Amino acid sequence: MFTGLIEEVGAISRISGHDLTIMAERILDDLKLGDSVAVDGVCLTVAAVNENSFVVQTSPETLDRTTLGQSQVGEAVNIERAMTAGGRFGGHFVLGHVDGVGHVAAIRPRGNFALWRFQAPIEVSRYLVPKGSVAIDGISLTIIEPKGDTFSVAIIPATLAMTTLNGRGIGDAVNIEADVIGKHIYHYLKGASSSSITQEMLHRYGFA
Numbered sequence: 001m002f003t004g005l006i007e008e009v010g011a012i013s014r015i016s017g018h019d020l021t022i023m024a025e026r027i028l029d030d031l032k033l034g035d036s037v038a039v040d041g042v043c044l045t046v047a048a049v050n051e052n053s054f055v056v057q058t059s060p061e062t063l064d065r066t067t068l069g070q071s072q073v074g075e076a077v078n079i080e081r082a083m084t085a086g087g088r089f090g091g092h093f094v095l096g097h098v099d100g101v102g103h104v105a106a107i108r109p110r111g112n113f114a115l116w117r118f119q120a121p122i123e124v125s126r127y128l129v130p131k132g133s134v135a136i137d138g139i140s141l142t143i144i145e146p147k148g149d150t151f152s153v154a155i156i157p158a159t160l161a162m163t164t165l166n167g168r169g170i171g172d173a174v175n176i177e178a179d180v181i182g183k184h185i186y187h188y189l190k191g192a193s194s195s196s197i198t199q200e201m202l203h204r205y206g207f208a
Helices: 060-065 157-162 180-191 196-204
Strands: 008-016 019-023 036-039 042-049 053-057 076-081 100-110 113-119 133-136 139-147 150-155 173-178
Touching: 036 053, 133 150, 173 180
Parallel strands: none
Antiparallel strands: 008 019, 008 076, 019 053, 036 042, 036 076, 042 053, 100 113, 100 173, 113 150, 133 139, 133 173, 139 150
């Protein structure tokens, strides 16, 4: 379980088969073999820890369904360690299970922040609601306006400076994970769709 609050931006230093070696500094202090770590929002298991890097192993499924399949040496990645029971919780519940790969559709400056619009595949967009949570490359963000297969979020300067978003542009691919609570509600309501009351609720909240 993660919070979507990025701890550090690392860099991929080596790709060997399904193994990714990632350069890092801050998170290495207590990182150990077997720990869970989110890399661009993808939950992975630490296979080795070195002096200034760590190694994670990716499955074919992970490479096929996330942006990690197109990773290159030198590429920056968002990193977050799994949350601890006694830690401060400031984002939202992020599982590190990417629902789909979307793209940056538009970036519009608004004073000291910017409105970013992302295009999302249907398996993700059906879960997105106004003021709901979404994780983009592991970053916890609040949805402003979902519209069709796109949605917008506000990016403040601090988020831009502390994550890989400062290197993203129009058309770039991103990992998207919808809010797990919303997904559970959606599937619960769909499973009970024979009820007229449930049908009314599905329409009211835009699920039907």
